[in-house]
Amino acid sequence: MATFRRWVVTCVMATAATLLAAAGAAAQDAAQVVERMASQVLATVKTGASDSEREQQMTQLFRANFDIAAIGQMVLGRHWNGATPDQRDKFIAAFEKAEIRAYSGRFKNYQGQTLKIGRVSPSPNGASEMVESQLLQPTGQPIRIVWEISRGKVIDIAVEGVSMGMTRRSDFSAYVQRNGLDALIDELQRRGG
Amino acid sequence: MIRSFLSRVRFGLAVVLLAATTGLGACASQEPGEPWDPLEVPNRFMFAINRTIDMLIVRPVAVTYKFWVPEPIQRGVSNVVQNLGEPVTAINEVAQGEPSRAAQTIARFLVNTTIGILGIFDVAKELGMPPTKEDFGQTIGVWAKAPPEDGGPYLVLPLLGPSNARDAVGLLVDYVIDPFRILTWQLDVEYLMYARTGVTVVDARSRTLQALDDIEKNSLDYYSALRSAYTQKRAADIRQKGAPQSASIALVASGRPELGFAR
Numbered sequence: 147m148a149t150f151r152r153w154v155v156t157c158v159m160a161t162a163a164t165l166l167a168a169a170g171a172a173a174q175d176a177a178q179v180v181e182r183m184a185s186q187v188l189a190t191v192k193t194g195a196s197d198s199e200r201e202q203q204m205t206q207l208f209r210a211n212f213d214i215a216a217i218g219q220m221v222l223g224r225h226w227n228g229a230t231p232d233q234r235d236k237f238i239a240a241f242e243k244a245e246i247r248a249y250s251g252r253f254k255n256y257q258g259q260t261l262k263i264g265r266v267s268p269s270p271n272g273a274s275e276m277v278e279s280q281l282l283q284p285t286g287q288p289i290r291i292v293w294e295i296s297r298g299k300v301i302d303i304a305v306e307g308v309s310m311g312m313t314r315r316s317d318f319s320a321y322v323q324r325n326g327l328d329a330l331i332d333e334l335q336r337r338g339g
Numbered sequence: 340m341i342r343s344f345l346s347r348v349r350f351g352l353a354v355v356l357l358a359a360t361t362g363l364g365a366c367a368s369q370e371p372g373e374p375w376d377p378l379e380v381p382n383r384f385m386f387a388i389n390r391t392i393d394m395l396i397v398r399p400v401a402v403t404y405k406f407w408v409p410e411p412i413q414r415g416v417s418n419v420v421q422n423l424g425e426p427v428t429a430i431n432e433v434a435q436g437e438p439s440r441a442a443q444t445i446a447r448f449l450v451n452t453t454i455g456i457l458g459i460f461d462v463a464k465e466l467g468m469p470p471t472k473e474d475f476g477q478t479i480g481v482w483a484k485a486p487p488e489d490g491g492p493y494l495v496l497p498l499l500g501p502s503n504a505r506d507a508v509g510l511l512v513d514y515v516i517d518p519f520r521i522l523t524w525q526l527d528v529e530y531l532m533y534a535r536t537g538v539t540v541v542d543a544r545s546r547t548l549q550a551l552d553d554i555e556k557n558s559l560d561y562y563s564a565l566r567s568a569y570t571q572k573r574a575a576d577i578r579q580k581g582a583p584q585s586a587s588i589a590l591v592a593s594g595r596p597e598l599g600f601a602r
Contacts (some may be wrong), residue, residue, distance in 0.1 A: 248557045307575020308568045316567035320560040333559055
């Protein structure tokens, strides 16, 4: 009996240890993803490359670190379900280009900001990790940024509590309701091109 | 007092709700998780008017201010505006059941008004008392049973911009209870109140330039993007009560030069 109890305890402890280790590893990985990306972005913006060079580097960075398919699907919301495979492919491609263009524009005026990584916690549904961070600015208040990481890639960014994915979804949803999905894809292509 | 006020607020909301659902229920085809906007048509109309005024007057003034006024002066102005807002924050912190934070806010106000020379210098922050900012919209949000994303119907107010039933009531209450306003009325120096309002607008707009420009530039439907961002930001502020807040929904990367003009 005593041996059985000890065996149960050992099993429970071993399982708990494995789970904890897995969770810890996931948290560490998620933080590393953000940290690595931040240093890559920093390296890119610091070189003072031309616009097209920077955009090329940003494209690589974006593809390596963002799960654009997951983001695109989330952002299109219920319109994703009604889209044909061809529309989906076109949308993802156009969305990716438009986002890359937007991000390269944002990093144009680098002013010595640094990213300080904070706490990592699992998301409410447990499917991803939330990495808290602060963008420290040379002047003014730090900006609070939370990165949502799933399977080693960014699936959302919340700046001061505002999720880019949700904002984009509202935006696209309103546009599709008024103009249709094909118009959205055209407009994104125009902007990313 | 507060409870009875809240029940009145709830009654007001119910009236608005009833009007909205009976009058405009037909066009409710929002995606789940989207802000509730039964008055979208009049809201978009007001949004267009506000945007025109912003484009013609407010934004140019804010841009000029941001790029021509020396940084230390801007910081001083910002501190003064913040200091004048401290009493309202303190009242709301009490109303939210945070007496110790209210005490710190009052301490900040006293220190900055005296040693900080009428609030020009945020001495209290250096003494380990970081600023907080609470308004009555947040206070309602803290006590309301509804999730903070749900502030009643979304509203675009004349001149004031994005809001909702909860935050509009909050604005009104903050205005009524503001000790600075009461004092200026009592002393017959109302022009001080107008001056403060003007400075507050320029200060606030100059610090939201880059965030709003970014949303405008990178959205296809600016109205909807801003509606979502506003709703999320307010919800985050209500959840995160007590955390020092930055002035605006600033976006990744800044860069002072050009950015105001980049469209």
